[in-house]
Amino acid sequence: MTEHVVIIGGGTGGTVLANDLADRLEPELDAGDVRVTLVNDDSEHVYKPVWLYVPFGQREPDDGRRPLDDLVDDAVDLRIDRVTGIDTESQRLRFSGGAPPVGYDYLVLATGSTLEPDQIPGLAEGGYNFYSESGATDLRDEFLEFTEGELVLSVIGTPHMCPAAPLEFVFMADDWLRERGLREAVDITYTYPIQRVHGNPHIAEWARPLMEERDIQVETFFNAESIDPEAETITSMEGTELDYDLLVTIPPHGGVDLIEEAGLGDDGWVDVDKHTLEAEAAENVYALGDTADTGVPNAGSVAHYQAGVVGQRLASEIRGRPATATYDGKTLCFIETGMDAASFVEFDYENPPSPAPPSEKLHWSKLAYNESYWLTARGLL
Amino acid sequence: MTDIDHDETVDARGAACPGPLMDLIGTVRSSESGDVIRLLSDNEQSLTDVPEWAEKAGNELLAVEEFDDYNAFYVEKA
């Protein structure tokens, strides 16, 4: 009997996993003992880290898009469709547009994050973001013309994709405005929901003095409650009000609705064992990347490592061997600290991060990684 | 044992910092003024995070109940 592995989501985690399985299970796939299906609701794969550079006019959204067909091994069945329901009892999936349901033996959820701007009144009208393609280009159009006033970056809630990106944005904006002789005319304020500037205390401790040095104002314990686009103010639940001329937000995030509907976790994040990545609430279901609630950052590097673990575990299970591979929380992150310098952190469940001194070399490493990402997605790197 | 009535419980046991505080803030956000939220957390950091945030936000921390391996915080939304 053919064992059917279905992966939902052809972003970083799902694509790396599909290619990993094509490689690892080549004999079984050739013999028709295994089938791997990758379902994605867009025929193109999107590499989101490119969006950080779009507002500065340094990259175009198209630099972060490639046809999935070009990235995914031919041994994988690629299906461009949206999954609309998961029944973990009968191990079946429903699709949009009334296509017949499909059964699975193993299911992997790699559905990523969804932006939920509507949670905050006024956010959709008043706030810009670089967390979506259209957001990044809208912000670019505004930012390139911005020459004076109050620039506020507000992190609204966690978890959100790439916890380093808000820091990167203000560091880059500071440097970019300095280079253009505009920094004196622009005040930069960074807000964060808890009492420090980043969720991870070690990164927060490192970033805070850098922000002071660079004259970036900080408002902690700032949980945006509402935005008044007319008056150009943002107000927090804690009662602080800030004026802005240009507001950049990290909008609230959630997972996809079908996860909650399937009883796999709250807010669209799948409750998993943080080492095995197996769903807590159902058999034969894994989750990886942003959607897996492991407490580590929502980062592409995490999705990449987790895909390797799930690939090994699935191959073992399919071959009737005990699955022994586990995820240790490994996370890698480059953090841009300006337009031509970056830091780097590496950490896991046991070992905290210790940010490297910013250097030009690390900045180029980040750009080089962005270019070589397409090899990662193909499973070559 | 406290016998404070509460409108909602947020079970953040097992979540890494700042998960419990963010879960509490999320629930307070969607609650009505006067609602009492009970937060369960086994994260040590919550013992400082939660009182600090409650004070800053003007919400009242009614009680902290200590159990063997977690704490229960009762927060009333202002």
Ligand SMILES: Cc1cc2nc3c(=O)[nH]c(=O)nc-3n(C[C@H](O)[C@H](O)[C@H](O)COP(=O)(O)OP(=O)(O)OC[C@H]3O[C@@H](n4cnc5c(N)ncnc54)[C@H](O)[C@@H]3O)c2cc1C
């Ligand atoms: C501005 C920005 C900068 C970033 N920078 C970095 C960085 O420098 N380093 C880093 O490591 N990470 C970075 N990230 C984070 C990184 O992009 C994400 O963490 C990563 O993409 C997560 O991978 P994933 O596979 O979990 O989800 P995604 O890559 O988001 O893929 C999810 C896929 O699932 C599809 N999907 C969802 N629901 C369905 C459905 N029902 N049916 C079919 N398909 C569905 C989506 O369309 C999408 O293609 C950044 C993110 C942003 C926004």
